Amino acid sequence: MKQVPQKDAPLKLNETGAWIREDVSYEVNEPDAYALEEALRQREKHKGEVVVITSGPARAQQVLREALAKGADRAIHLEDDKFVGLDALNTAKAFAAAIKDEQFDLIFTGLQSDDYGYAQTGVILAELLGWPHATIIMHIEKTGAGIRVKRELEAGFFQFVDMPLPAVLTIQSGINKLRYATLIGIKQAKNKPLKKVAFAEVQSAIGGNLQKIERLYIPQKTKKTEHIDGPPAEIARKLVDKLRNELRVL
DSSP: OOOEOOTTOOOBOOSSSSSOOOOOOOOEEEEHHHHHHHHHHHHHHHOOOOEEEEESSSSGGHHHHHHHHOOOOEEEEEEEEGGGOOOHHHHHHHHHTTTTTTOOSEEESSOOOOOOOOOOOOHHHHHHHHOOOOEEEEEEESSSEEEEEEOOOOOGEEEEEEEEESEEEEEOOOOOOOOOEEEEEEEEHHHHHHEOOOOOOOGOOOOOOEEEOOOOOOOOOOOOOOOOOOOOOHHHHHHHEEEEEESOOO
């Protein structure tokens, strides 16, 4: 589960102009919230436990606390400011190293993050683990041999895929209805296990970033009004010409 800047937060860039300043408001990445909800529902149907994991500075622990309050059993926090600058490949490598001793049947991730939007981390993690994966999941059903999932495709089409376990699934937003944390859940979250993993513990698995943001910027708003003179037929011809060749909307 990732912590991302709030959607309605003013965009404030850092000194290098390559990312957002730390003093903006943060929230849970929305697709990850749906992944958590689906994990909780699968546990309610088939038992087991739900473990949530995130990477980032101390502030990122808030998303884990929210997940624990909603019903997750325990959490893992890769805690360090250095995790913020990792690309999707190295983030997946860090997660793979942190969970190498776990015995998970399913790993759920959100389809993509609301800030980067790469939609890569879950797929890369599956490749690193050597597990089968499926993306844009809208439904999960347990079968005798594993699971059967429903994937959302383009133009209103869907695909059904049978998969063995363990597997990695990236969950589509809207797969379910999100629950709220109860007062009892919030109190219980304080006593649930939260394991911290330092950057040094997974550093050997991480290499140089293969993706890098050079610069972020807010596009400049410009306005230009042009008056076309002449008879109606000539005006229409000039207007169509501008729409086709200058604005390229025709």
